Amino acid sequence: MINLSVNLNAVALLRNRRNLPWPDLCDIGRLALGAGAAGLTVHPRPDERHIRKSDIFILRDMLRQEYPDKEYNIEGFPDERWLAIVEEAMPDQATLVPDDPDQATSDHGWDFAAQRDFLAPIVERLKKRGIRVSLFANPSPEGLDIAKEIGADRVELYTGPYGASFNDRERQAKELQKLAFAAQRAQELRLGLNAGHDLTVQNLTPLVMALPNLDEVSIGHALIADALKFGIAETVRRFRRALGDPC
Template structure:
């Protein structure tokens, strides 16, 4: 059995919990099931309005991993505001993924545009690295993006795979989008960056991606994983996604 690439995003679990003033479904409980089943770790995106993940969830997940899963990883996603950077400093996740999101966005839907003022982003990267947190930047499937990320001091990128995932019913379009994802991933590898991928990945579209880019080190999956888990359960969905990644 090879090491896992799968980081399970539990935002949707928190969103379901938040529909009621009750402690279930348990974010930490389901995160534990995923990690026990073989997931590499857990990803969360705590937004300012706490519409799904709350700050308290971040600390509870950090404690869970420290106490029970010391070989697993916690990844925080977020726009590098002062509040988010304070959370990163206090929680000290294994990895932070900086995304260029407006607070009101439903989900991350584009990568960083590197043509503007990147000073604040460079400062955030430097701060996170000072706290011994691995830094990844969310990038469009553009072969030019990784060089900019490397120049800013990032250690990894996460290639935005949303356009690829959106072509689930159009194989011709999916093949074109896959070419873009692979080109960006290869460019990142050539820049010496670690390569992650995420957004709308499923057990159906992962095999083609991993066949073309087997060097991808992490796939952060939330919506597709949760949809699968509603049918198969969290533990079985970990197995299914890892099998799709060629790990089992």
């Protein structure tokens, strides 16, 4: 079964428009987990424009106390600020993303050849703490052997180009083929496989069929957008069905 991790960044962004405590991230997280989500994802950025440092520990405590069988994934650029947060929070998974602080959202994977020496000690550092490490990767087989060599447990394929091709079937098929080639290489290397960015109910099923070794998807924007129509719990169930889970 493919795990669905619900990214709460969009919920935090909505909350931060006002100096008020709602929507409450824990309440939304409980609804998602209660509907069958396998875990929660947060991506704290230095300006705290959505997820705040305090959110990370409140959510961690909620998960540990109320949902000990669910997973916590913290994404971000692995500078010392972020690493200190991760080492204190001790999530199940840390996803290293090559984000610039000014980026609106993630839009590319690591250049593994160029950034090997930067990533290797960070991967080792986190794994020594017992944290599973996933590296954000472009939809390409290139460099995945390096990700394996430096000790990554998984890679998360960037599915942005695939998601952006929603109105162009020919382009979508080409982008899906790229993802399939990358997934095949990850399988050959015995790397776990995650995927994320602009995934929707509509494009998930073709992705699942093309990537049979997929372990997890992390979804935020589209899921929260759909929740405005269907509610959090029903939206989570719709995404789970798109992943092939007969919930």
